[in-house]
Amino acid sequence: MLTCPKCGRKIVDEEAVYCPYCSRPLKTEVTKRTDFPTAGGVLLIIATTICVIAGIMALAVFLVTYQYTYYNGLAGYYSYMPRYVDLFAGFFGILALIYGLAAGILSLKRKKFLHCLIGGLLTVGEGFLIVIAFAQQWPSSWIIGMVFGAPMIILSVAGLLFVSIAKEEFRQ
Numbered sequence: 001m002l003t004c005p006k007c008g009r010k011i012v013d014e015e016a017v018y019c020p021y022c023s024r025p026l027k028t029e030v031t032k033r034t035d036f037p038t039a040g041g042v043l044l045i046i047a048t049t050i051c052v053i054a055g056i057m058a059l060a061v062f063l064v065t066y067q068y069t070y071y072n073g074l075a076g077y078y079s080y081m082p083r084y085v086d087l088f089a090g091f092f093g094i095l096a097l098i099y100g101l102a103a104g105i106l107s108l109k110r111k112k113f114l115h116c117l118i119g120g121l122l123t124v125g126e127g128f129l130i131v132i133a134f135a136q137q138w139p140s141s142w143i144i145g146m147v148f149g150a151p152m153i154i155l156s157v158a159g160l161l162f163v164s165i166a167k168e169e170f171r172q
């Protein structure tokens with residue numbers, strides 16, 4: 001809990017800038033605020049949005065290939081095999097969605113630096129998973145993987161970079 005340096009009263013609101021009793025500014029030195037956490041947060045949120053789309057696509061691909069193999073049991077050798085990497089990419093996408101979105105919002109609020117990093121790393125990981133998952137589907141499906149995976153990786157890494165630069169601005 002904060003204590004006012006002038007009137008000595010306790011202040012419940014941890015984020016108070018001025019003392020509610022005597023109006024004295026509470027922080028003598030305010031950390032310089034840059035736009036980096038905001039930029040990082042926005043980038044992480046965009047990366048997360050792509051994660052969701054790509055994750056749903058990966059799940060859909062898994063379900064379709066799974067069904068295809070099921071109905072062509074005898075010809076299974078020639079038909080598409082369900083790739084569990086798609087299923088994994090789909091579920092990991094949901095995890096990355098929850099954590100990545102939280103990281104983006106926390107970064108906008110300059111809170112929980114460590115969780116911002118973890119969220120960003122998860123979206124980077126999901127980017128690679130999507131590239132791998134789609135690269136294995138059809139002869140030229142790696143292009144789909146790159147179209148979604150590459151922006152996810154680039155945006156997340158850029159977001160992580162911005163968040164890291166602004167580490168000092170985060171409250172733990």
Ligand SMILES: [Zn+2]
Nearest residue numbers: 004007019022
């Ligand atoms: Zn006061």
